[in-house]
Amino acid sequence: MKSARKVVAAVVTVLFVVSACSSGADDGPDAWSASADEAFPVTIDSTVGTATIEQQPKRVVTIGWGSQDAALALGVVPVAMQDMSGDTGDDTGILPWDAPELGGQEPTLLKYATNEVPFEEIAELRPDVILAVNSGLTDAEYARLS
Numbered sequence: 690m691k692s693a694r695k696v697v698a699a700v701v702t703v704l705f706v707v708s709a710c711s712s713g714a715d716d717g718p719d720a721w722s723a724s725a726d727e728a729f730p731v732t733i734d735s736t737v738g739t740a741t742i743e744q745q746p747k748r749v750v751t752i753g754w755g756s757q758d759a760a761l762a763l764g765v766v767p768v769a770m771q772d773m774s775g776d777t778g779d780d781t782g783i784l785p786w787d788a789p790e791l792g793g794q795e796p797t798l799l800k801y802a803t804n805e806v807p808f809e810e811i812a813e814l815r816p817d818v819i820l821a822v823n824s825g826l827t828d829a830e831y832a833r834l835s
Contacts, residue, residue, distance in 0.1 A: 753824025
């Protein structure tokens with residue numbers, strides 16, 4: 690089941706890649722937006738459930754090691770991401786290579802550990818999509834987040 694969750698996370702990441710790509714000669718952000726609008730709605734089936742994303746996500750929450758990296762690499766600044774305190778060396782909770790990619794934005798930092806999913810805090814953020822790469826989510830946790 691863990692590999693299935695990784696596949697779901699990878700598919701969602703690929704979805705962001707596909708939605709951000711432009712087929713035209715203009716590589717500016719406006720061209721990306723037009724292409725992204727054409728990619729939706731999209732339904733992603735997996736062994737743990739089916740997710741339908743109606744339109745390009747604007748509020749992305751990331752949990753699990755590497756989820757914020759995937760979003761930031763695609764130019765998506767999460768509204769919330771996993772607090773990496775203890776891994777940063779400076780107690781900011783933000784990995785040193787992620788800080789410049791945030792563009793001055795300050796996402797909510799979620800205290801997350803396997804078997805300690807902050808469900809209520811995530812729900813209050815009203816995310817369009819939750820990226821959970823290497824999160825260790827169980828089927829029950831996935832269902833509750835869905």
